[in-house]
Amino acid sequence: xxxLLVLVVGCGEDAGAHRGSGGTGGSPSADxxxxxxxxxxxxxxxDATAVDPVxxxxxxxxxxxxxxxxxxxxxxxxVSLVPAATGIVLALGEGHRLVGRTDYDQDPRLEGLPSVGGxxxxxxxxxxxLEPGIVIRFExxxxxxxxxxxxxxxxxxxxxxxxRLDDVFAMIELVGRTLDVPGRARALAEELRxxxxxxxxxxxxxxxxxxxxxxxxDPPWVAGPGxxxxxxxxxxxxxNILAEGEVPLYGPISVxxxxxxxxxxxxIPEGGQVPSGLRRFEVMRVSGDVxxxxxxLGGAARELSRVLHPxxxx
Amino acid sequence: MRSxxxxxxLLVLVGVSVLLSARFGAVSLDTAEVFAVLTGGGSETSRFIVWExxxxxxxxxVLVGGGLALAGAVFQALLRNPLAEPYILGISGGxxxxxxxxxxxxxxxxxxxxxxxxxxxxxxxxxxxxxxxAISADRRLDVRVLLLSxxxxxxxxxxxxxLILALAQAEVVRxxxxxxxxxxxxxxxxxxxxxxxxxxxxCLLLLTLARAxxxxxxxEETASYLGTEVERVKRVAYGVASLVAAAGVAFAGVIGFVGxxxxxxxxxxxxxxxxxxxxxxxxxxxxxxTLADLLARVVLAPTEIPIGVITAFVGVPxxxxxxxxxxxx
Numbered sequence: 001x002x003x004l005l006v007l008v009v010g011c012g013e014d015a016g017a018h019r020g021s022g023g024t025g026g027s028p029s030a031d032x033x034x035x036x037x038x039x040x041x042x043x044x045x046x047d048a049t050a051v052d053p054v055x056x057x058x059x060x061x062x063x064x065x066x067x068x069x070x071x072x073x074x075x076x077x078x079v080s081l082v083p084a085a086t087g088i089v090l091a092l093g094e095g096h097r098l099v100g101r102t103d104y105d106q107d108p109r110l111e112g113l114p115s116v117g118g119x120x121x122x123x124x125x126x127x128x129x130l131e132p133g134i135v136i137r138f139e140x141x142x143x144x145x146x147x148x149x150x151x152x153x154x155x156x157x158x159x160x161x162x163x164r165l166d167d168v169f170a171m172i173e174l175v176g177r178t179l180d181v182p183g184r185a186r187a188l189a190e191e192l193r194x195x196x197x198x199x200x201x202x203x204x205x206x207x208x209x210x211x212x213x214x215x216x217x218d219p220p221w222v223a224g225p226g227x228x229x230x231x232x233x234x235x236x237x238x239x240n241i242l243a244e245g246e247v248p249l250y251g252p253i254s255v256x257x258x259x260x261x262x263x264x265x266x267x268i269p270e271g272g273q274v275p276s277g278l279r280r281f282e283v284m285r286v287s288g289d290v291x292x293x294x295x296x297l298g299g300a301a302r303e304l305s306r307v308l309h310p311x312x313x314x
Numbered sequence: 315m316r317s318x319x320x321x322x323x324l325l326v327l328v329g330v331s332v333l334l335s336a337r338f339g340a341v342s343l344d345t346a347e348v349f350a351v352l353t354g355g356g357s358e359t360s361r362f363i364v365w366e367x368x369x370x371x372x373x374x375x376v377l378v379g380g381g382l383a384l385a386g387a388v389f390q391a392l393l394r395n396p397l398a399e400p401y402i403l404g405i406s407g408g409x410x411x412x413x414x415x416x417x418x419x420x421x422x423x424x425x426x427x428x429x430x431x432x433x434x435x436x437x438x439x440x441x442x443x444x445x446x447x448a449i450s451a452d453r454r455l456d457v458r459v460l461l462l463s464x465x466x467x468x469x470x471x472x473x474x475x476x477l478i479l480a481l482a483q484a485e486v487v488r489x490x491x492x493x494x495x496x497x498x499x500x501x502x503x504x505x506x507x508x509x510x511x512x513x514x515x516x517c518l519l520l521l522t523l524a525r526a527x528x529x530x531x532x533x534e535e536t537a538s539y540l541g542t543e544v545e546r547v548k549r550v551a552y553g554v555a556s557l558v559a560a561a562g563v564a565f566a567g568v569i570g571f572v573g574x575x576x577x578x579x580x581x582x583x584x585x586x587x588x589x590x591x592x593x594x595x596x597x598x599x600x601x602x603x604t605l606a607d608l609l610a611r612v613v614l615a616p617t618e619i620p621i622g623v624i625t626a627f628v629g630v631p632x633x634x635x636x637x638x639x640x641x642x643x
Contacts, residue, residue: 103617116616121492121499123340123616125363141417142489144429145500152502153362221484250484 061177064167065139065159074180075133075156081119081146084168084294085136085160086110088175091295092184100130124149134158134178162293163249165231169193172295188295195298196235199305202312203237209308211238212258213267215291218275219252228293233267236304237312265308317590320583324597328376331604335372336364338608340615366502371611374501374509375604378562379572381513383599385555386573387580387591388520391527392551393457400559400573403464403552404440407471409563412436414475414490418482429493430505430564436471437560443467445552455548457534495620496569498607505565512561516554517596523551524588531586571625572599575633582636602629 059071079100080086086105089098101110102119114130116122120143127135128149135150137143139159150157158178162168169189176185213223213233223229223240224247230240241261247253255277258266266283268274269291274283284307289300306313337348343360350356351364382400389398401407412432421428447463448456475494479487526547529537538544559573576599577591584590606624613619 117340118617120488121618123611123618124367124499125339125341125611126616128362128367129341129359131359140485141420142485142492148502149367152366248483252480 059178059180061158061174063139063159063174064161064171067159069134069156069158069178071134071156071178073133075178077131077133078136078179079116079127079130079132079134080136081116081122082136082138082160082162083119084162084292085171085175087292087294087296088172088185088188089136089179091188092176092179092181094179094181097179099132100127120146122146128153128155131155136160136175136178163227165196165228165297168228168293168297171293192295192298196232196301199298199301200235203305203309206237206309206312208234208237208239210241210262210264211267211308212241212263213290214272214274214278215250215269216272217252218273219254220258220275220278221250222247222253223250224248228297229290232290232297232301232304233308236301236307237309238265238267238304267304267307317584317587317594320590320594321597324594324601327601328597328604331601331608332369332372332376335375335604335608336368338612339363339368340611370501370503370506371498371607372604373506374498374566375607376600377506377509377513378498378566378569379576379603379606380596380600381509381517381558381562382569382573383576383580383595383602384517384520384592385558386599387577387588387595388523388527388551388555389573390577391531391588392548392555393461394531395461396578397574398461399570400555401563401568401570402468403444403460403556404467404471405437405556405559406563406568407468407475408436408438408440408443409433409560410436410490410494410568411471411474411478412439413493413564413567414478414482414486417486417490417493418478430508433564434560437556437563440464440467440471441553441556441560454545455552457548460552492620493567496567496622497618498566498603498621499618500565509561509565513558516558516561519554520551520558521592523547524592527551527588527592531588568622569603569625570622571629572603575625575629576602579633579636582640 057073059074061069061071063069076097077099078089078094078097080089080098081102083102083104083106086098086101087107089095090107090109095109098110098113100116101113102122103115103117104119114126116126116130119138124146127146132155135155135157137146137157137159139161147157147159158174160171160174162171169192172189172192173182173185176182176188211233213229215221215223222242224242225240225244227249233240241258241263242253255275258278263281266274266278266281267286268283269288270285272285286303286307287300289296290304292300336352337345341363343363347356347360348364351360356364385400386398389400389402390396392398410433412435413429416429416432444460444464444467445455448460475490479490482490526537526542529540529542530544530547534544562569577595580591580594580598584594603621603625606628607621609624609628610619610621
């Protein structure tokens with residue numbers, strides 16, 4: 001199994017193109033951009049996407065924890081512990097570089113890959129035994145054991161933290177740079193921006209629907225301002241009933257607090273339970289894509305706008 | 315020479331449990347590869363898996379499990395209460411409150427030693443509080459008050475944890491709950507070193523109290539008639555056993571059951587002479603926790619089961635069986 005993967009990995013079109021561009025002052029690579037000797041100058045996208053000039057085959061990228069990640073060469077063996085980032089790797093056409101998956105990855109293209117367990121607290125044995133060239137991990141306090149073990153094993157890791165939409169775009173470009181397909185990543189981010197813009201224009205001028213996204217639980221956990229879910233809801237013609245600073249990212253809020261505000265419609269993921277105190281409100285269920293900060297957000301925004309403003313799609 | 319036989323048997327069991335922990339895990343390495351790694355060969359990845367992931371966990375399991383079981387045996391004698399266990403004196407509550415506070419303040423990722431240090435400080439605070447309450451006006455340590463104030467201080471820290479978690483973010487709640495369920499996953503050689511530095515001298519010191527604890531379990535008055543410095547023994551036993559539990563809980567979280575079930579199990583089989591009970595409890599607790607961690611790692615691999623689940627699932631039926639057998643005899 002592993003042998004087979006190594007063979008497949010060797011055939012990556014971009015890896016080949018990159019090697020060819022090394023000393024020639026930059027030749028077009030497979031994704032239609034110049035890579036290699038030219039500094040990768042994305043105009044000020046924030047520090048999450050800032051990257052040092054590519055020197056030879058080496059890469060230095062600054063991840064979303066602000067760490068400089070040094071890669072001796074574009075990694076051929078990738079494990080992503082963040083399903084949204086896994087989706088980005090696949091969307092970039094670089095799925096052949098993935099050598100492992102988590103139990104939470106749903107894409108059928110990943111079916112044959114060995115699982116490392118959860119994305120947080122994965123099996124460190126499984127993870128290191130896959131000998132990844134880079135591990136994409138979630139930045140946060142929930143799992144400090146994984147980055148520290150990877151450091152000890154000498155395996156580079158890339159921290160991502162897709163809280164807001166801008167972070168999602170930055171994550172797409174960051175993954176692209178790390179895999180040495182920056183042009184394709186820029187195009188992918190642009191495509192997603194376009195999809196979101198289309199939805200925003202479609203519902204433009206409509207009265208925003210006062211709503212709240214419930215993640216589940218009783219008292220319910222909700223998506224506050226500062227989350228990509230909040231931004232997605234607003235793009236799709238909703239108005240989060242929570243104002244800036246009321247809930248830090250995601251957090252619990254009392255049912256009374258929700259009841260006393262004007263709510264037109266509650267949003268909840270499929271399979272989620274509506275707290276008994278909120279049964280009197282209209283509740284609409286949406287697919288899990290809305291909660292995954294990755295390339296599916298365009299579709300998720302369309303879905304949300306259909307729920308919030310069905311009339312514009314008729 | 316029943317105790318010598320038991321000692322040898324358990325020592326072998328500890329060795330076997332460590333070797334089994336090195337041999338098995340979420341990744342299947344064959345025996346030849348593991349043997350090569352242990353003798354200095356093997357591939358780089360196999361070496362990392364065995365030397366940096368499996369062995370530190372196994373050794374930490376021996377130290378923490380042994381320390382908790384020994385501390386449990388000491389507390390049961392000291393408090394003359396069969397329900398006494400290392401965490402009953404508010405130690406786990408204090409440690410958990412310290413750990414949760416550091417997690418909630420977002421300091422846990424700043425420095426890897428912040429969290430265990432805060433947990434240890436919380437445990438020490440709880441120990442000092444309980445001791446301060448239980449020491450009476452004439453400087454005597456009242457063990458009944460010790461037990462009562464320990465339970466109450468523990469309850470107070472639980473309330474602090476509930477308050478912090480109610481105000482905290484989702485990821486803090488998740489990591490706090492995971493921490494409170496206990497795990498050896500964070501083991502590195504450095505944590506093993508720190509825990510060993512606390513546990514080994516403390517346990518050796520506790521072993522020297524065995525004879526005094528024998529007399530104390532009859533009654534403090536009798537013990538003092540027979541020449542035991544009761545007050546000194548009580549203070550040393552309380553302080554040192556608490557330190558052992560605090561070191562364990564700081565690095566491995568709250569692992570229940572080992573400190574309660576192991577000493578009773580050993581007592582049922584080997585009798586309650588503390589000169590054999592204390593060392594055998596250490597060995598049995600060490601082997602038990604290491605094997606429990608092995609099961610936790612492999613049963614549903616690559617997902618790990620909380621180790622407390624294994625210690626309870628294996629410990630409870632085994633203990634009930636022993637209890638039943640001893641009643642029939």
